[in-house]
Amino acid sequence: MxxxxxxxxxxxxxxxxxxxxxxxxxxxxxxxxxxxxxxxxxxxxxxxxxxxxxxxxxxxxxxxxxxxxxxxxxxxxxxxxxxxxxxxxxxxxxxxxxxxxxxxxxxxxxxxxxxxxxxxxxxxxxxxxxxxxxxxxxxxxxxxxxxxxxxxxxxxxxxxxxxxNAVTGVSGSGPAYIYLIIEALADGGVKAGLGRADAIKLAAQTVLGAAAMVMETGLHPAVLKDMVTSPGGTTIAALAEMENHGVRAAMIAAVDAAVRRADELGGS
The missing domain is CATH 3.40.50.720 (NAD(P)-binding Rossmann-like Domain)
Known part of the structure; x- marks a missing residue:
């Protein structure tokens, strides 16, 4: 070639x-x-x-x-x-x-x-x-x-x-969604007392590690989520708040919006 x-x-x-x-x-x-x-x-x-x-x-x-x-x-x-x-x-x-x-x-x-x-x-x-x-x-x-x-x-x-265009909505634009999540996680860490640099590193490494678990184990994300979620523990309390604030729905809507805009730009 x-x-x-x-x-x-x-x-x-x-x-x-x-x-x-x-x-x-x-x-x-x-x-x-x-x-x-x-x-x-x-x-x-x-x-x-x-x-x-x-x-x-x-x-x-x-x-x-x-x-x-x-x-x-x-x-x-x-x-x-x-x-x-x-x-x-x-x-x-x-x-x-x-x-x-x-x-x-x-x-x-x-x-x-x-x-x-x-x-x-x-x-x-x-x-x-x-x-x-x-x-x-x-x-x-x-x-x-x-x-x-x-x-x-x-x-x-x-x-x-x-x-x-569905790919655009998920992975083409997707890094921006994840950067927003990393920033938000780090903000939560700073609110709880962590230094900014440490909070960003911990948040970014957590996203990297979670992604590697999905890719390398082949397990459904819901299964991996349940592995972290103990009855009455900290994680289920946090997940309940995320559901209350519509995080899941917001991510789905974000992909939908990106796909619609890609359709518009492409004349579909």
Whole structure:
């Protein structure tokens, strides 16, 4: 695989770093381009990749393209990549938010095979949660390559495109919900007398540990919750207060709101 990266910001850099570390691709087989010189310099320093002058050079030299530009730059980037490809087929893996497979395909030649992804920011520390969907002309090999690349920075699933906005509501926007919870837990700790720094570390590590328990044990969250909840103890008292204040309903409503907004932005 010759991997070209169009848009070398933090997410594109994180994905390529993970792919190199996991052995999915070697640094020598990667080229990146970005109009912002500082971003391109940081990308090459972090990944060991080569640079390309523009998207046309990426299209000419790379069989797989990671499209990591801002959504409004995608059409122009694909047009340049197509010019460079000069009729040759290419696999395009897009992380551009909100752009449908149809929109992406309409901006590219018919022989460009399109995969659309929804990563999240923890991919930057190798703990991402990503989903992807594939266009009609992609192959099983394309899907396997996308899975390998995206899984190098966290957990990845394949879904039909109709569920991508649901993914946005749960994991795409989800880190912000959890940051709010960490902040609130830390505030509770400070109210009880803990120092701010200690409270934040304890809250963040608790979220990290709880997530690891879910992923590594495979147990339902309700089972794990019950393991912490002794009759008449502190945890059940706290959970009762959370129910009284609608925490569960608020989280469900937050996902619903994010999905609705994603539908609006995507024109659904």
């Amino acid at each position: 010759k991997l070209g990266v169009i848009g070398c910001g933090k997410m594109g850099t994180a994905l390529v770093q993970g792919a190199v570390k996991a052995g999915a691709v070697t640094a020598e087989d990667i080229r990146g381009c970005d109009p912002v010189a500082a971003a391109l310099e940081a990308f090459t320093a972090a990944t060991g990749a080569q640079t390309a002058a523009d998207a046309a050079e990426i299209g000419a030299t790379c069989d797989t393209i990671l499209l990591a530009t801002k959504p409004h730059d995608v059409a122009a980037a694909l047009k340049l990549a197509a010019k460079g490809a000069d009729g040759q087929p290419r696999l395009v893996i897009s992380i551009a938010a909100g752009l449908t497979l149809t929109t992406l395909q309409d901006s590219a030649p018919e022989n460009f095979r399109i995969i659309r992804t929804m990563p999240n920011t923890p991919a930057m520390v190798g703990q991402g949660a990503t989903a992807f969907c594939r266009g009609a002309n992609t192959t099983a090999e394309d899907a396997a390559l996308a899975m390998q690349l995206l899984s190098s920075v966290g957990h990845t699933i394949e879904v039909p495109e109709r569920l991508i």
